[in-house]
Ligand SMILES: [Zn+2]
């Protein structure tokens with residue numbers, strides 16, 4: 001981790017992003033929350049991109065129909 005510089009684009013970075021997302025199951029695990037290998041320094045725009053990607057990829061309640069519209073999955 002390079003201090004002060006976004007690891008993606010080289011602009012000034014000010015957000016510490018966790019590569020493995022923190023949730024209830026690991027929030028008390030220092031090897032996840034404090035491990036340098038799980039941290040990445042990002043700027044705002046790279047951090048937004050990162051979260052948009054990961055949020056989209058874990059959405060399981062919505063799917064794309066054949067015309068490309070996002071629809072709610074029927075349960
Ligand atoms: Zn960046």
Ligand SMILES: [Zn+2]
Nearest residue numbers: 016017018047
């Ligand atoms: Zn993050």
